Amino acid sequence: xxxxxxxxxAEVRARRVTAREVTREAxxxxxxxxxxxxxxxxxxxxxxxxxxxxxxxxxxxxxDPGPLAGVPFAVKNLFDVTGLATLAGSKINAGHPAATxxxxxxxxxxxxxxxxxxxxxxxEYAFGFTTENxxxxxxxxPHDPTRVAGxxxxxxxxxxxxxxxxxxxxxxxxGSIRVPAALCGVYGLKPTYGRLxxxxxxxxxxxxxxVGPLASSVGDLAAAxxxxxxxxxxxxxxxxxxxxxxxxxxxxxxxxxxxxVADGHFATRGEPEVFAAVQSVADSLGTARRVTIPENDRxxxxxxxxxxxxxxxxxxxxxxxxPMDFDPMTRDRFLAGALVPVAxxxxxxxxxxxxxxRVREVFADVDVLLAPTTPFPAPRIGQDVIxxxxxxxxxxxxxxxxxxxxxFIGLPVISVPVAGPHPLPLGVQLVAAPWNEVxxxxxAAALERDxxxxxxxxx
Amino acid sequence: MSASPDPSEVAxxxxxxxxxxxxxxxxxxxxxxxxxxxxxxxxxALLGDFxxxxxxxxPVFTP
Numbered sequence: 035x036x037x038x039x040x041x042x043x044a045e046v047r048a049r050r051v052t053a054r055e056v057t058r059e060a061x062x063x064x065x066x067x068x069x070x071x072x073x074x075x076x077x078x079x080x081x082x083x084x085x086x087x088x089x090x091x092x093x094x095x096x097x098d099p100g101p102l103a104g105v106p107f108a109v110k111n112l113f114d115v116t117g118l119a120t121l122a123g124s125k126i127n128a129g130h131p132a133a134t135x136x137x138x139x140x141x142x143x144x145x146x147x148x149x150x151x152x153x154x155x156x157x158e159y160a161f162g163f164t165t166e167n168x169x170x171x172x173x174x175x176p177h178d179p180t181r182v183a184g185x186x187x188x189x190x191x192x193x194x195x196x197x198x199x200x201x202x203x204x205x206x207x208x209g210s211i212r213v214p215a216a217l218c219g220v221y222g223l224k225p226t227y228g229r230l231x232x233x234x235x236x237x238x239x240x241x242x243x244x245v246g247p248l249a250s251s252v253g254d255l256a257a258a259x260x261x262x263x264x265x266x267x268x269x270x271x272x273x274x275x276x277x278x279x280x281x282x283x284x285x286x287x288x289x290x291x292x293x294x295v296a297d298g299h300f301a302t303r304g305e306p307e308v309f310a311a312v313q314s315v316a317d318s319l320g321t322a323r324r325v326t327i328p329e330n331d332r333x334x335x336x337x338x339x340x341x342x343x344x345x346x347x348x349x350x351x352x353x354x355x356x357p358m359d360f361d362p363m364t365r366d367r368f369l370a371g372a373l374v375p376v377a378x379x380x381x382x383x384x385x386x387x388x389x390x391x392r393v394r395e396v397f398a399d400v401d402v403l404l405a406p407t408t409p410f411p412a413p414r415i416g417q418d419v420i421x422x423x424x425x426x427x428x429x430x431x432x433x434x435x436x437x438x439x440x441x442f443i444g445l446p447v448i449s450v451p452v453a454g455p456h457p458l459p460l461g462v463q464l465v466a467a468p469w470n471e472v473x474x475x476x477x478a479a480a481l482e483r484d485x486x487x488x489x490x491x492x493x
Numbered sequence: 494m495s496a497s498p499d500p501s502e503v504a505x506x507x508x509x510x511x512x513x514x515x516x517x518x519x520x521x522x523x524x525x526x527x528x529x530x531x532x533x534x535x536x537x538a539l540l541g542d543f544x545x546x547x548x549x550x551x552p553v554f555t556p
Contacts, residue, residue: 332543335536342533354516366522370529373510378537380550385540387548 039105039200039254043147046104049093053086053104057149060106064151064198067492071183072173073193075111076118077152082106085149100147101257107201110187111153112160113137113245114234122236123158123186125169126352126359137234138269139203139245139262146261151199154189158361160205160238161345161368162186163213163433164413168361172415175218176492177458181412184214184433190248191218195459196492201258202248207239208337209407209437211246212449216407216461219451219490221255221478222248226468227444228273230259231266237348239341240271241383242441250489252478255448256281259471275469283472284479291473294323296405296465299330300436303422304409311452311460312404318486319477325396325403333389333439336382342371343379390443397467402477407449407461409435440465448474450481453488462487497535503527 037045045051061079068074092099109115112122114133121127136144144150155173157165165173165188173188175181176196183192187204191214194202204211206224215222223246230245237243247258263277295301295316301309301324316322346353346368349360353372357365396403409422413429420429440447445468449461464474481487498506504527511518518526 329543332539335539338536339533339540350516357517357519357522366525367529369511369516369518369522369526370533372514372516373507373526373530374533378533381537381540383550384545384548385543387550388545391548 037200038251039102039249040257042105042200043101043103046089047093053089053149054083056104057082057086057106057151060151060199067196067198070174070179071176071192071196072171073154073189073196073198074108074152075121075155075170075189078150081117082149082151085144089147089149100145101261102143103147105148105201106151106199107143107148107203108150108152108154108190108193108199109140109203110156110190110205112156112205112236113140113153113203115140115150115153118153120236121153122160123156123167123170124361126356133234135234138231138266140234142262143258148201154193154202156189157186158364159236159345159349160186160207160210161364163209163430165189165214166363166415168363174415175412177219177490178412180414181458182217182415184217184412186210187248188214191215191220191222194218194220194248194250195490200250201254204246204248205235206244206246206441207242208341208441209434211248212407212437212447212461212463213433215248215449216451217412217459219459220248220250221252221451221489222246222449223255223259224441224447225259225471226446228271229275229446229469229471230262231269231272233266233268233272239344241340241344242337242444244441250491252475252482253281253284256284256475278472280472280475284475286476288319288477288480291401291477292399293319293321293402293404293477294325294400295321296327296403297324298326299439300405303435304406305422307456308406308409308460311454312406312462314452314454315404315450315462315481315486318481318484325400327396327439328392329389330439332385333442334434336385337438337442339374339378339382340386342367343374346371386442393443393445401466401470401473403465405463405465406436407463408433411456411458411460436463444468446471446474448478450478450487451489453485459490497538498531500527500531503531503534506530
């Protein structure tokens with residue numbers, strides 16, 4: 035099994051192993067395992083070897099290659115990587131010129147000593163929750179290859195859960211980091227909207243696009259998040275906030291944090307096991323408090339209208355000139371999004387402002403809310419409908435039932451993998467007020483320490 | 494708009510509006526596009542006349 039990111043960095047920095055050896059072993063794992071999983075769309079053997087050599091050389095001359103020295107990582111293929119066309123899950127973009135520089139967050143991870151091994155599969159243009167990609171094939175769940183990995187950052191979650199890399203980057207517009215993290219059994223962070231730079235990431239729903247890390251432990255998640263934080267003049271959405279490190283705060287415990295379970299919408303329409311997972315987290319944190327956020331179905335409706343409209347507008351020229359080159363999974367939805375009247379879009383944005391005000395009221399006396407990540411564990415690849423609480427519903431949009439209202443207003447969320455005897459992994463969302471990622475990390479670290487959550491990495 | 498439009502009306506909307514936008518809908522996609530658009534209109538109907546007060550949504554633009 036692959037070691038965690040910080041464990042690898044400690045070994046490399048102490049020169050007990052070279053970054054070149056770590057890289058070679060990781061590339062070998064990818065060569066052996068990835069054909070069964072379908073995570074990678076490009077493997078960067080040469081540039082990875084060069085980056086690893088640079089880390090070893092820095093250490094040999096007494097330099098500091100960074101806190102993630104020699105840590106293998108990979109990124110969803112919507113991030114710019116120097117020398118590669120940024121596919122964003124499409125066939126169309128394969129004809130685009132290669133990127134001439136890395137996305138900001140990719141550059142920051144490499145600057146911290148991490149070694150980029152390749153790019154990862156996703157739903158086309160991030161418009162999906164399952165990574166059943168018609169061009170590049172489906173990404174398979176490492177815990178049951180007949181099932182989806184979730185999406186749209188499915189390659190990212192499956193690469194971590196499959197033991198290919200200890201760290202990956204994804205993006206989340208309506209749930210695309212949290213859903214696959216939950217279905218694959220790893221940790222995933224969607225930070226506050228505007229916290230991490232989106233420069234060099236292909237956008238989808240510009241009002242809600244976030245980027246963030248997926249990892250096999252809370253410490254690794256914090257380490258990656260910390261080196262990616264900070265202002266970026268290249269991204270107008272990125273807030274000008276200074277770095278607020280979370281890694282050093284992991285041992286603070288949960289004392290003083292007010293935790294509650296999200297009731298109503300977040301406690302219905304799911305399988306009993308997902309609510310049991312939330313309850314196990316609540317029990318561990320000693321809370322019986324329940325609070326209700328109103329109008330979540332309307333929040334989902336508004337998020338869907340905005341996402342469809344903004345996503346279509348970004349691809350208008352290709353929708354006009356070559357619609358049949360889109361993935362059948364996204365084509366009809368993009369075309370429909372292109373036909374939404376502006377009045378409907380503005381109405382959805384106005385509702386967003388209203389909903390944000392209601393949720394702010396909830397967080398006036400709550401620090402961390404608990405909610406399921408998905409209403410059910412990983413469905414089968416190709417499955418169109420699913421019975422939830424005895425009612426058959428379309429499977430794919432249902433995966434965003436509990437994630438979509440939260441990204442709609444940019445709240446920070448960590449999806450934690452719940453430990454237990456379930457045959458398939460389940461996730462619970464830890465949700466905080468904007469900019470309070472540190473509260474999420476304190477709770478996540480306590481749950482991991484107490485054995486309530488644990489990443490499930492394929493042996 | 495406070496009620497979901499009739500599906501046949503949505504199909505007619507697609508047939509008439511898409512060409513005006515220079516967006517030819519491939520015949521094999523027509524039905525699914527109309528179905529998806531009907532879903533978006535239904536989502537809009539859910540927002541309908543829901544009172545949001547004086548919610549301001551102007552993008553923040555710094556000249």
